[in-house]
Amino acid sequence: MTKNLRYGIIGCGMMGQEHIRNIALLGDARVVAIAEPDAKMREAAQALVPDAAAYESGEELIEAGKIDALIIATPNNLHTQHLQLAHSQSELPVLLEKPLFTDLADAASVRDKAATGLPVWVAMEYRYMPVIASFIDEVRAMQNRGEKVQMLAIREHRFPFLEKVGNWNRFNAQTGGTLVEKCCHFFDLMRFTLKSDPVRLYATGGMDVNHVSERYEGATPDILDNALVVLDFACGARASLDLCMFAEGSKFQERISAVTESAKVECNVPGPGRFWPVDRLGPAPTAELIVSPRDPSGENLVSVPVDPHLLDAGDHNGSTYYQHVRFAKFVRGNGPIEVSMEDGFKAVRIGQAAQESIRTGQPIDLTEGPFRL
Numbered sequence: 011m012t013k014n015l016r017y018g019i020i021g022c023g024m025m026g027q028e029h030i031r032n033i034a035l036l037g038d039a040r041v042v043a044i045a046e047p048d049a050k051m052r053e054a055a056q057a058l059v060p061d062a063a064a065y066e067s068g069e070e071l072i073e074a075g076k077i078d079a080l081i082i083a084t085p086n087n088l089h090t091q092h093l094q095l096a097h098s099q100s101e102l103p104v105l106l107e108k109p110l111f112t113d114l115a116d117a118a119s120v121r122d123k124a125a126t127g128l129p130v131w132v133a134m135e136y137r138y139m140p141v142i143a144s145f146i147d148e149v150r151a152m153q154n155r156g157e158k159v160q161m162l163a164i165r166e167h168r169f170p171f172l173e174k175v176g177n178w179n180r181f182n183a184q185t186g187g188t189l190v191e192k193c194c195h196f197f198d199l200m201r202f203t204l205k206s207d208p209v210r211l212y213a214t215g216g217m218d219v220n221h222v223s224e225r226y227e228g229a230t231p232d233i234l235d236n237a238l239v240v241l242d243f244a245c246g247a248r249a250s251l252d253l254c255m256f257a258e259g260s261k262f263q264e265r266i267s268a269v270t271e272s273a274k275v276e277c278n279v280p281g282p283g284r285f286w287p288v289d290r291l292g293p294a295p296t297a298e299l300i301v302s303p304r305d306p307s308g309e310n311l312v313s314v315p316v317d318p319h320l321l322d323a324g325d326h327n328g329s330t331y332y333q334h335v336r337f338a339k340f341v342r343g344n345g346p347i348e349v350s351m352e353d354g355f356k357a358v359r360i361g362q363a364a365q366e367s368i369r370t371g372q373p374i375d376l377t378e379g380p381f382r383l
């Protein structure tokens with residue numbers, strides 16, 4: 011019989027609790043320890059796993075031991091510190107929420123750490139959304155026929171940043187900046203789809219609508235709520251990211267398209283079901299995969315439904331569950347790390363370069379200088 015895996019989680023806010031709900035669905039794993047300093051969040055997490063040991067700090071959780079794997083879901087600027095803590099006593103397998111790091115000054119030490127081969131999987135869960143996995147399969151089939159993706163476009167039009175414990179997500183110093191904080195997902199997806207690294211980018215963006223009148227202890231948020239990023243990849247592809255965080259009226263949250271010389275492949279991803287106004291608009295939309303060949307022309311659209319239990323367990327169209335299935339395989343020694351620290355590093359680096367491009371108004375070279383990948 012397979013042994014139940016024992017998980018610990020440091021940081022049990024919104025995402026930590028999404029991890030708890032999805033681990034419960036695995037069937038052969040359970041959360042046995044949680045660390046959360048905020049009493050309300052600790053109580054909410056403990057209600058999901060009443061038998062787990064509850065601590066106020068990660069140090070206590072690591073000290074207590076008796077876990078097979080650790081999940082780190084603390085605010086972005088604490089990730090490197092908690093990763094250090096995770097490996098202070100043993101080489102524990104870690105699922106680390108993105109972004110891998112936030113501070114430009116940490117880049118060299120994080121790059122060195124990435125080279126040591128520590129058992130760290132960075133949680134780039136967009137790769138595991140069923141419709142995005144199907145999109146990647148279609149692209150891979152075209153690449154295997156020798157075709158090249160020439161253009162890749164990712165558009166995310168969604169709701170504003172939610173409220174967080176201590177409002178950590180309102181300031182670049184804690185998040186790394188919007189293009190690091192959330193868009194590292196999309197830069198990872200670009201690298202993964204194209205199997206190539208970007209060589210140059212240009213970005214423009216600002217905080218123009220949301221958060222403008224918010225004040226936290228007298229300080230105004232400094233995060234972006236809209237941006238455009240254009241990237242040239244080493245393989246010759248052109249890619250773009252179009253982010254707008256005051257567009258929650260959209261039917262789909264992400265629209266992604268890849269075009270080769272023979273066809274266009276697209277996918278449409280709905281946002282979190284809990285925000286969809288069922289009373290006014292009826293059932294929430296289902297994810298779509300669309301293939302449009304040039305010849306014969308015409309769209310071929312298929313729906314990619316997700317098990318409602320998985321949709322209910324989180325905000326990410328089932329991806330957290332599928333990511334956990336793969337991560338558990340790795341913890342059991344039956345599979346590789348699929349999203350490495352190097353992947354996590356590069357996704358952050360591209361986001362940092364895009365933030366710098368907005369700050370300076372200049373394109374950024376990613377092959378040499380401070381933002382070399």
Ligand SMILES: NC(=O)c1ccc[n+]([C@@H]2O[C@H](COP(=O)([O-])OP(=O)(O)OC[C@H]3O[C@@H](n4cnc5c(N)ncnc54)[C@H](O)[C@@H]3O)[C@@H](O)[C@H]2O)c1
Pocket residue numbers: 020021022023024025026045046047048051066067068083084085086088107108109133134135174175191326
């Ligand atoms: N992969 C994804 O799609 C995805 C989605 C959302 C959030 N995230 C990431 O998950 C992380 C958490 O985000 P969230 O939305 O859950 O934020 P959150 O504020 O809801 O949760 C963070 C929790 O960490 C706790 N915390 C703060 N300091 C701590 C410490 N020293 N030790 C232990 N816990 C501490 C806070 O009290 C809070 O409950 C962030 O890094 C975020 O970028 C990833």
